[in-house]
Amino acid sequence: METAEIRRRWLRYFEQHGHAVVPSAPLIYDDPNLLFVNAGMVPFKPYLLGQQTPPWQLATSVQKCVRTGDIEEVGKTSRHGTFFQMNGNFSFGDYFKQGAIELAWGLLTTHQSQGGYGLDPERIWPTVFRDDDEAHAIWRDVIGIPEERIVRRDENDNYWSMGVPGPGGPSSEIFYDRGPEYGTEGGPAVDEDRYMEIWNLVFMQDELSAVRSKSDFDVAGPLPAKNIDTGMGLERIASVLQGVDNLYEIDEVYPVLEKAAELTGKEYGAHSQHDAAHSHPDDVHLRVVADHVRSSLMLIGDGVTPGNEGRGYVLRRMLRRAVRAMRLLGYAEPALPQLLPVSMERMSQSYPELKTDFPRISQIAYAEETAFRRTLEAGTTILNSAVGRAKTEASGSAAGPALSGSQAFQLHDTYGFPIDLTLEMAAEQGVQVDEQGFRRLMQEQRDRAKADAKAKKSGHADTEVWKQLRERGATEFLAYDALDAEATVTGLVLDGAQVPELNPGQTGQLVLDRTTFYAESGGQIADDGVIVTPQGRLRVRDVQRPVKGLIVHTVEAVDGPVAVGDAVQAQVDPEWRVSACQAHSGTHVVHAALRQVLGPSALQSGSYNKPGYLRLDFAWNSALSPETRSEIEEVANLAVRQDLPVSAAFMTLPQAKEMGALALFGETYDEQVRVVEIGGPWSRELCGGTHVAHSSQVGALTLTGESSVGSGVRRLEAYVGMDALRFLASERALVSELSQLVKAQPGELKQRVSELLDRVKEAERAVSTLRQQQVLAQAGSLVEAAKDVYGVRFVGHDGGDLPADDARKLALDLRGRLGEQQPSVVAVAGGGARPVVVVATNALAREWGVKAGDLVKLAAGTLGGGGGGKPDLAQGGGSDPAKRPEALQQVEHAVGKTVTSGS
Structure with missing residues (x-):
């Protein structure tokens, strides 16, 4: 049974049993604590935690997930993977243990001809929590499983919590016996390779007051409403139903592995034994390729683009690991154009949008591979230089040559050179790498990025503070219809903790029961303005949504205290809002113009707008010509001139997609979404921002720049409204001044x-x-001053600021003047602040073993750089101009050493 069919049967089965089918949320989710959706229940957390009322009592989904915590283990065993799909069914106060168990048993054991999975009931082993007599009795008395196949286990295996105070409960895991060829008999407690877990039923029934560890917690009492949260790994059940060993061999993954093996001439599994812990390196690399190609396809499909931090860094790392694995398998040609279409064909059976969007997806992926191939070439040169310096510095010392953690980190962070490649290539040359120092610097970078992101989202307050304030009620959002509104202060936060009041001079966070201020989202920055209190005035510095449904204002108390419970007036700066609306509507106009000129594959992948200014990132693989930029600008301004109507309407996500509304990548959407139209179908996008009423209100629009911001991603920048006019006025003034200057x-x-x-x-x-x-x-006098170095005529000249090209010409001229009568070597330094050294040798010198390339490597290493070339002529450079004399002296000594050692 194909994986797509397993997925369809899951959704159909639960829909027939009264569950609402909920589409998978994008892998990018609006949760400051998550890089990607990593579990099937993530989109349902607000309902399971009681923060929001679910729109349905019963729901089912197949959720896309990515886990990257053990990315380096991918491929080493057949268990680890990054992208996976989680089948889930959820009950919010409806059925509980018996209903969940009966539904699971029905789907698993119903014959395939009747829509089930057709598993052998005699091979199913359930586990229950140690003290859960109720679940044990249901499996034994209602389902009829013999008691010896029902296993009781402790908190570590069969109790679920989120690791914090809140809901928790026992679970019942369902295992399937794959047969004696997979391991020892005796049930899940004996061998979890033979007995594979395929489904976990969580019975959310307890209110936890403290969670000290997975097995150490306090139960305060029962939850007021009991919920069901189950998860079945789609890839796991696929491996069972398809009769294969692991996720790498199912129909959605194996074709990529098979294609990679074909391209590289390898045979998967030819060297491996049944013990996956001892995988052959070729099998490891093939599994890395299969996993990472599929995961990258899904991430790009959901709007992630390669970058140097956060989600973009994870994607970049996976793409490059896949390319690197192909190179290690002996395939040096571009690999992704051969592999990505194979993955798309398999995955589009479940996610048809991948085929529609493949031009954009492939463009981004292929551009990243091209960039990485260049990185490999450049990084190899830099690494070799660093290795050479390390060997020189270690010469004569007891300690062997080594690269520092900071050098490895610079190779990784600045040049994108993978640490595993640094380790491997350095080891090949007998050089160690301070991997621990590298890991420490990497962790420091991640911690800084995480802290910055968290501070931006939450105003330096712990997420728990916002959850507590959210429990008092959601913030009523009035920004679409008003600039001013009366409101009540429901919470104040100072330095991360709730306080009863803010005093003059203090800057903290304020929560209102209703607000007209727009919170930063969808690329639009927060509104500016003031909040007037009974005692004074608060300046609004920022507005964010740290948790769903809660709007938080960062405010500076200008005068008079403000206290919780105060009645206040929220007042958005009207000029700010007008300009912000112009910029956001202008972004939509530019996006539509871009697609009209370049075609539908030029999809927006990110945006930022503030009053008077906008920028738009889009999927494209080459710079736009001046003519194309002018055409985009003209199409945009024609749309402005036509005074197209701008409207917004709320509808379900499926309705919006059916209308053809475009979603901004990187954003997550509720079931009810807001669709903004400009001129009807000309521009139709999902958007929560504020907009003008007619396109003419955008005013003038002028493109000011177009640039690259990553592999396969370009950026357009523009001014709108008065800012556009001011920009054009400054351009006109500049032309006037230049005209006067040149007459x-x-x-x-x-x-x-x-x-x-x-x-x-x-x-x-x-x-x-x-x-x-x-x-x-100068050449004549330099030749006359040539030294005799053990029979070799040597000229060493420090030319100071002499340009590199001139240093090269001088070296060649000097070599010619010295002639061929006896061995001759010329070394010329120059370059000023960016020192260079050129070495030239004649034929007799080379016969004596003196080679220009070897001498230049030595000299350039002294200068703090690297270089090389042919035996007759070579050039190198560095970063320390003060060491030019020392570099020339090193060349002279090396000439003498070479000649005497060979005599």
């Missing part, structure tokens, strides 16, 4: 500047010729 009319400015540039180039050529003549004039 030409504005229409003649381009030709006049071109003529001046030609004259400058001619002057530079003349100066260069004179400089070269001066340099070569």
Whole structure:
């Protein structure tokens, strides 16, 4: 049974049993504590925790998930994977233990011809919590499983909590006996390889007052409403139903592995034994490719783009690990164009949007591989230089050569060079790497990024504070219809803790029961304005949504205290709001114009707008020509001129998708979404931002820049409204000033500047010729001063600020003047603040074993850099100009050492 069919049967079965089918949330989820959705219950957390009232009592889903905590273990065993799908069914105060168990048993054991999975009932082993006599009795008396196949286990295995005070409860896990070929008989407690867990039923019944560890907690009492949360790993049940060993061999994964094996000429499993812990390196690499290609496909599909931090970094790492694994398997050609379409064909059976969106997805992935291939080339050169310096510095010391953690971190952070590649290539050359130091620096970077993100989202307060305030009620959001509103202060936070009041001069966070302030989201920054209190005025500095349903204002108390319970007036700056609306509507206009000019694959992948300014990131693999930029700008301004109506309406997510509304990547949406239209279908997007009423109110719109912000992602920037007019006025003033400077009319400015540039180039050529003549004039005296180094004529010259090209020409001229009568070596340094060294040798010197490439590596290492070249001519550079004399001296000594050692 194909995985897509297993998925369809799951949803159909529970829909037939009264469950609402809830679409999978995107992998990117609006939770400051999560990088990606990592469990099937994540989108249901507000309902399970009682924070929100669920729109249905019964629900089912197949949730896309990604876990990256053990990404380095992927491939080493057949268990670890990053992307997976979790089948779930949920009951909010409806059926409980018996209902959950009966439903699970029915789906698992009903014959396949009748819509079930058709598993053998005699091979099913349930486990229950040690003290859960009720669940044990249901399995024994209602379902009819013999008592010897019902296993009681302790808190570590069969009790669920979130690790914090709140709901918890016992669980019942369902295991399937895969047969004696997989291990020892005796049930899950004996062998969890043979007895594979396929389903976990959580009975959420307890209110936990303290959770000290997974097995140590206090139960305060029963929950007022009991809930069911179950999870079945789709890949696990697929491996059982398809009769394969593991997730890498199911129909959604194996075709990529098979294609990778075909491309590399490897045979998967040819060297492995049944013990997956002893996998052959080839099998490990093939599994890495299969997992990471599929995971990358799904992440890009949900709007993640490669980057250097957060989600983008995880995606970049997986793409590069896949490419690197293919190279280790011996495949040096671009791999993703061969592999990604295979994964798309399999996964699009369940997620058809992947096929529709594949032009964008593949463009991003292929661009990242191209960039990484360049990184490998450049990083290898830099690594080799660092290894060379390490060997030189370690020469004569007891300790062997080593690269510091900071060097490895720089290779990774600045050049994108993977640490595993650094370790491998350094080891090949006998150099150790301070991996522990590297890991420490990586963790410090992650901690800083996490702290910054958390501070931005929560105003430095712990998430628990916002959860407590949210329990008092959601903030009524009035920003779409008003600028001013009367409200009541429901909470105040100072330095992360709730306080009864804020005093003049203090900056803290304020929560109102209702607000007209727009909280930063969807690329639009927060509103500016004031909150007027009975005693004074608060300046609003920022507005955020740290938890769902709660709007938090960061305020500075200008005068007079403000206390919880005060009646206040929320007043948004009207000029700010008008300009913000212009920018956000302008972003939609530019996006629609972009797609009209470039085609539907130019999808927005991120945006940012503030009063008067907007930027829009979109999937595209090459720079836009000036003509294309002008066309986009013209289409956008024509739409503004046409005074298109702007409207917004709430509807269900499926209705919005059916209308063709575009979703902003990186955003998560509720079942009810807001669709903003400009000119009807011309621009139709899911958006929670504030907008103008007609497109003409955007005002002037001028594109100011277009650039690359990552592999396969470009960025457009623009000004709108008065800011656009001010920008154009400054451009006009600049043209006027330049026209006066070069004494030409504005229409003649381009030709006049071109003529001046030609004259400058001619002057530079003349100066260069004179400089070269001066340099070569020194050659005669330098030849006369040549040293005899054990029979080799040696010229070493420090040219100071001599440009690199001139240093090269001087070295060649000197070599020619020295002739071929006896061995000759020339070393010329120059480059000023960016020192270079050029070494040239004649034929006799090379016969004596003196090679320019070896000498340059030594000299460049002294300068703090690297280089190389042929035996007759080589060039290198560094970063320490003060060491030019020392570098030349090193070359001279090396010449003598080479000659004497070979004599």
